[in-house]
Amino acid sequence: MLLKFKISNYKSIQDIAIDFSFAEKKAPNRYKELNYHPFIGNDKIRVVPCLDLHGANASGKSNIVKALIVLQKIVTAGLAYDLYHPNVIQNCNDITSFELSFYFENKIFVYTLAYDSEQIVKESLASDGKIIFNIENHSHDLSNLTNSSYSAEKLKEIFYIESLDKHELFKRTFLSILGRNYANLNKDVSLAYSYIVDNLEVHESNNFPFSFVMRKLTDIDDDKKLSEAFERILALLKKLDIGITKMEYRRKKLKDPHTISPNSYENTIDKVDTELSTTDIKIYRLNYANEEVSLPFNNESLGTKKLAPLLALILYVLDNGLVLVIDEIGNSIHSLLLAEMIRLFKDKRYNKSNAQLIFTTHNTDVMDHELMRISEIGIINKTLKKGTTIVRVSDFDGIRNVTRFRKQYLDGRFSGIPFPYI
Numbered sequence: 001m002l003l004k005f006k007i008s009n010y011k012s013i014q015d016i017a018i019d020f021s022f023a024e025k026k027a028p029n030r031y032k033e034l035n036y037h038p039f040i041g042n043d044k045i046r047v048v049p050c051l052d053l054h055g056a057n058a059s060g061k062s063n064i065v066k067a068l069i070v071l072q073k074i075v076t077a078g079l080a081y082d083l084y085h086p087n088v089i090q091n092c093n094d095i096t097s098f099e100l101s102f103y104f105e106n107k108i109f110v111y112t113l114a115y116d117s118e119q120i121v122k123e124s125l126a127s128d129g130k131i132i133f134n135i136e137n138h139s140h141d142l143s144n145l146t147n148s149s150y151s152a153e154k155l156k157e158i159f160y161i162e163s164l165d166k167h168e169l170f171k172r173t174f175l176s177i178l179g180r181n182y183a184n185l186n187k188d189v190s191l192a193y194s195y196i197v198d199n200l201e202v203h204e205s206n207n208f209p210f211s212f213v214m215r216k217l218t219d220i221d222d223d224k225k226l227s228e229a230f231e232r233i234l235a236l237l238k239k240l241d242i243g244i245t246k247m248e249y250r251r252k253k254l255k256d257p258h259t260i261s262p263n264s265y266e267n268t269i270d271k272v273d274t275e276l277s278t279t280d281i282k283i284y285r286l287n288y289a290n291e292e293v294s295l296p297f298n299n300e301s302l303g304t305k306k307l308a309p310l311l312a313l314i315l316y317v318l319d320n321g322l323v324l325v326i327d328e329i330g331n332s333i334h335s336l337l338l339a340e341m342i343r344l345f346k347d348k349r350y351n352k353s354n355a356q357l358i359f360t361t362h363n364t365d366v367m368d369h370e371l372m373r374i375s376e377i378g379i380i381n382k383t384l385k386k387g388t389t390i391v392r393v394s395d396f397d398g399i400r401n402v403t404r405f406r407k408q409y410l411d412g413r414f415s416g417i418p419f420p421y422i
Contacts, residue, residue, distance in 0.1 A: 001040065001047050001354055002323050003108065006099040007067045009092040011085050012060040014387035018053075020356070022046040023375040023394040024401075036346045038373060040354040045103045048376045049345045053360045053390075054367060054409070055380030056418040060388030061360040064380075065327040068202050071098045071113060074120075075196050078172040084117050090387045095121060104195045111175065111192055119169040127188040135159070135174055145178075145186055158182070201317055202325040206306050206333070210297075211279040213312040214249065217319075229312070236311050240337050242304060245292055246284035303332040314344055314357075321353030327360050335365035342366060367406040374399055379409070379416035 005018045022039035027046075031038050039046040053061045070083050086096055097114035107127050114122040124134040134141040142155045150158075162177045163170055178185055179193025218229040230247050237244050281297035297305065310333075317324040330338045338361070344350045345357040360380075367377060374394040382388045393405050393414060408414065 001045065001103045002356060002358070003045070003047060003101040003103055004099075005064075005068065005101070006097075007064065008095075008097045009087050010067050010070070010096050010098075011063040011087060012058075012089070012382055012388045013063055013067065014087055014090045014092055016064070016388055016390055018051070018064060018378065018390060019392070020047045020051055020358075021375070022048055023392060024373070035348055036343075037348060037351060039375075040351070040356070041103070045108075047103075047356070048373070049351060049354075049356055050342055050372065050376050051356075051358045051378055052342075052366060052372060052376060053358070053378045053380055054362075054364070055360075055382075055416040057362075059380045059382045059416065061380045062204070062327050063388060064390075065202065065204060065325055065360065067098060068100075068200065068325055069204065071100060072196060072200055072202060074113060074115070075173050075176050075193070078176070079115055079120055079170075081117075084115065087387055089384070097122070100196070102195055104199070105191050107188070107191070109188070109192050109195070111196065113173065119171060120173065121170070123170075123174055125175060125189065125192055127192070132186065132188050132192075133174060135170075138170070145189070147185070150182075150185060199320075199322050200325065201313065201322055204327050206310050206326055206329050206331055208306075208309040208313060209279070210249065210281055210309045210312070211251065213309045213316065217312050217316045229315075232315055233308060233312050236315075237308060240307070240340060242307070242337075243285055244283050244304075245286060247297075247308075248282045248284075248294075250280045301332075303334065303337075306332050307337065310341070314341060317357075318344065318350050318353065318355045321355050323356045323358065325358045328362075329359040330361040330363040330366070335363050338363060339366050339368070339371055342371065346371075364406055364410060367409060369401060369404055369406070373401050374403075374405065377405070379414045381416050 002020045004020065006016070007013045008015050028034065028038050037049045040049045041047050053064060055061050073083060084096065086092060086094065094116045095114050096116070097112065099110065099112045101108065101110045110126045112122060112124045113120065122136045125132040130144065131141065132144050140156055140159065142152050145155055146152050158177065159174055162181070163172045163174050165171045175189065175193050178189045183190045214226070214229065218225040226249060230249055234244065234247050282294045283297050283300060284292045284294050287293050314324065316322070342357065345355060366372065375392060377393045378390050379393065380388060380390055391414070393399055396414065399405055399408075410417065
């Protein structure tokens, strides 16, 4: 579960801390008997199942999502020149930094990464308050990693050989080197690396090819599992009342990519290992005679083409207790359908593994006191002096969960809205 994400000197952001804690003074009465999650976690940790980042255009909402993507990319593949985007408006220093706090396998981890235009300047990992390793300007504290097989000198040698490039610039995170190549060295390092790489599903849009999400949800070469997965998706689609009675999904191997069917979803060619394939999806609807007729999925509305794969991704996240972060989650999706997707993360029947949803949207309909709690709405603003800022509705005095805070937001009580005039 995500606990906090701090960002410094990235695009419109000067300094910001996104807090995912349950910020109300006390839990609801008899909350364990409720059919929804007022918070997720345990007696030690309580965080929100959802966080809605609301704000005007160009306030910096997307930059929060992009910052998390950049952190994940650097951990996964190393520092590249196109990942350095410092704040140039507030005249910050040259160093961009991220600090990610998360709860995983009954431990609280804090991972810190700072870098400039050339290299990583600081990297550290702590577990339950104990420093596992700290590297700053090539100064190392690796004492808590040492064992009978790996002395401090041996670990430094690994750092210099595998984390530095030929110009002796720190380009690849030590977390990734140890987590990938020395997984048995330290359990906490392996857990932290696994969490950042595998447990964060971060996306810049709600537009996913079906093949992408189906590879996550099930083995697409197993017809039985594929059928079962589509039945689960179809069951949700039926509840959302968009008129689909059945769906079929086929992946056809290709020898020549030019033979792709024009009715394939978005004419998508997938490359799995060395194999090329095309995804063919058909949907079924009832005609005037109450008979099922098949139609190419590509002929569906843009909203339906976004909704069905998004539901598949949500099921995958809920099944595995992951964190789903999506920028502009509601694009082309009706507000009532969007509300139901959010509700999946709050419903105890579906969210049994402490999954989280963090999203941005301009759709104020989801800012309803019957759907969201005051800890679950973050208001994003941007000023010339401070850059992008965040405040949650729970931070304002006198606002309770029964308050109609959507109206107050639109009235400008919390700011984070445009003031247009023509």
